[in-house]
Amino acid sequence: MRRWNGWGDDQFALELPAEGQQFLADRIGEATPLADATLESVCAQVPDSRLAPHPLIDTGAEIRVRHARGQSLCDWLAMRSGHFGVFPDGVALPETSEDVRTLLAYAQANDVKVIPYGGGTSVAGHITPLADARPVLTVSLAAMNRLIDIDTDSQIATFGAGTPGPLVESQLRAEGYTLGHFPQSFELSTIGGWVASRSSGQQSLRYGRIEQLYAGGRIETLRGSLDIPTIPASSAGPDVREMVLGSEGRIGIITEVKVRVTRLPEQESFHVVFFPTWAQARDAARELVQNRLQLSMLRLSNAVETETQLALAGHPGQIRLLEKFLAFRGAGDKKCMMTFGVTGTRHQCRHALSEARKHCSAYDGVYTGKYLGAKWAEKRFTMPYLREALWQMGYAVDTLETATDWDNVDALLGKIEDNLRQGLTDDGERLHVFTHLSHFYGQGCSIYTSYVFRTADNYEDTLARWQRLKQSTSRIIVENGGTISHQHGVGKDHAPFLEVEKGELGMAAISGLCQIFDPEGRLNPGTLIQPINK
């Protein structure tokens, strides 16, 4: 069953090997875990619902607990401590667009706020209810999880918006197709959530971001149904699709999503290359993408991430041998690991692989074959489970991500890592901080930084540590040419930083757009746009 207070299915746990534990203890010290609250104790806190009864709405305590929080570290601390603060007054599970229209009419008639809920995987507070004088209804799209139609001529598939990643791919696979959208949250996040938050998947280099995959569909709004027809491309004015993408529930509830799909590839494989230095690795990656090599995935770990991944992989004997081999070939202590994928026809894959290898060699890259790439592919969605393993050892882990132009990548990466590394010096605490680049563009790339720190003696101080790290680094990102999010969205956590990026007029346009559809601010208040009185 799905964990009520953490990531994923409770039948699956990721073990941290002993070498990994030692690696962390050496770097930031041994730690003591905090005690977890029980589901029963949290359910007991849930107040009476303020919602007028409705057959589509469940006001039971447990379902309200299970829909109260996402997966940010702040959510995690709330769930583990049991200090939720606010719960939705009820959860609805509509089965059709008509049900959603009924619920919106109910919300309008009864002066209720509405939070759309996909997979509950937000790491930016998208679905967290704020304290409100009016009741709050969470609308989960979980029951709308089917492939409704596929047009194989036009390669357009229509899904219920609540379809999670594995059901998207399995239903398409049965027809010989793939969407190719693989965010790390793939196991739980939904196709509607991807659209609402402008998601990006690990193979965006081949398949595109959700902006490129989203072809149209249906959004239920307080002003009626918005149907966006599928058209391959158009110059007919501003694109309404682009107003829905990233709207984070503020203009309506996405109920049907039409996406551009691709025939299953003949072949796919992932490959790993190690470079002696960061500068060589980064230049090689930039050139790969600026020269338009037909790769399907590209990821580049900096030296600390490379070291961390090798330490946490287990199998220390094998890793030692690998490192000897790499050092002999010139990739020693400062080595950086690049993983790339080739996908397509046999001929395309052969050509792309040969080009990529030749290219990496020119930057002293040491090609190590498919083995480590296959390991990456095998574990590509399991990283979020690591948080559970670390938590049980007394460590908190979080990630921050942005994107910026190539001329700014190193500078911004340095500022983010430095700020995090020194972020808890006042508490006498060290952080373990490491970064990879992914989602490569001719113009720049995303920067994805992970950080691990010891929890404090109690939840309040642990939360305060996280808040200091998150706030100060978010400000550094937007004040230094980065976007506040390349793939996680804005939610409530990033909303205070959005205006630096968009400017006053840009914010006026975004909030004006939301007001066109929702003049009373009934939909997902506090998300994307900060409340005015804040």
Add this chain to the structure above:
Amino acid sequence: MRRWNGWGDDQFALELPAEGQQFLADRIGEATPLADATLESVCAQVPDSRLAPHPLIDTGAEIRVRHARGQSLCDWLAMRSGHFGVFPDGVALPETSEDVRTLLAYAQANDVKVIPYGGGTSVAGHITPLADARPVLTVSLAAMNRLIDIDTDSQIATFGAGTPGPLVESQLRAEGYTLGHFPQSFELSTIGGWVASRSSGQQSLRYGRIEQLYAGGRIETLRGSLDIPTIPASSAGPDVREMVLGSEGRIGIITEVKVRVTRLPEQESFHVVFFPTWAQARDAARELVQNRLQLSMLRLSNAVETETQLALAGHPGQIRLLEKFLAFRGAGDKKCMMTFGVTGTRHQCRHALSEARKHCSAYDGVYTGKYLGAKWAEKRFTMPYLREALWQMGYAVDTLETATDWDNVDALLGKIEDNLRQGLTDDGERLHVFTHLSHFYGQGCSIYTSYVFRTADNYEDTLARWQRLKQSTSRIIVENGGTISHQHGVGKDHAPFLEVEKGELGMAAISGLCQIFDPEGRLNPGTLIQPINK
């Protein structure tokens, strides 16, 4: 010098060979040209300006004539007949963003309407002033035509918005770069106009549409300057870039455009393949793009366009030999011509060409090498000059374009061509109608139809003929799953058809967005959104 009443430079004329004249006469009859008005006679009609004098504004008659119309057939008839109807009250040529702010403040203070003007190449009435109780000022960006900055790490170039195609490419070429945006209007249209109207170029398959190339920049609005920072990709809410793209002057005046550029390719070549039937040609083209072959350009003429192009090419002896060869190889009377381009490194081009040839062979395509492809490349921007040659023979020519999903391409193409072919039956007139597909996507493609008809005895009846053809076919497009424009934009000519495509709520979003920036409707009224009292 630039023609005041037609396309391009008056030193360049395209000759229609004798065989081409005979070809048209056989199909739609011989024709008699209408008499052209003189520039002097038109200047004499220009009324006094209603604008308060301003040092940045020129109210001379000739400059107002030269900025009164675009290049739609309706504009053409106005310019040739001298029946312009409305002229702008003055033309400003700002040199800086500050000048533009000054002009907007002047417009606000003096209750003046403002039309932004790029290259004056609109074929949808974007820049045509409507009769208005208030004075109308046309703001030409022609003096802002320079490369301001290039960041070669991030491959971002900044241009003045009035930079026309040839100056974009020549200034980039000097740095070793290309934008790769080549609409047919390339010689005259501007980078700001491309953004404002969501343009698409002939090599969009490699370089993307202007949506993919536009990285940000500056727009001067009545509420102040909107600066969009360059970020490679972001999930931080709805994309402000996408609100500017296609805004057609309704939210502000684009003054600086930042674009994503590419290093000049090592190689580029264009190739021609003939297919025996439309069905084979269309399937081959669809498969090429759905299998993600790395082509830089793809265009597929139907049988009538193929026949027309060969007839109008001149050199009848050589063409006869080619046709004999093709017929021998199975591509006879119903043959369809595909042109494709390969661009990139030597290795990429070799690989793409080999794959494409293999692929086309599987659909009985007859590969004819690079000669016809080179001819296409040589003449790629001269087609608009053909209108002048035809006009002088008494023929009017216009084009209609749309895009639709693959499952609808044949049906919509058939409806468009049928409607045009029968459109003047009541007048006893035949039309010559032909089509190509271009701008291919996995989901569908654009449909680009040309039609030639004889002018009537007078301008009024000729205009009425065009209006009947344009109106009825535009309605057919939007009522049958096509976009009202894939690459020409909305302007005033397409505005009445936009709501069918966008829906009531989509239109509310677009017009609401414009109102956020321009509540009084001062900017380019009638364009994109129909006036309410219409």
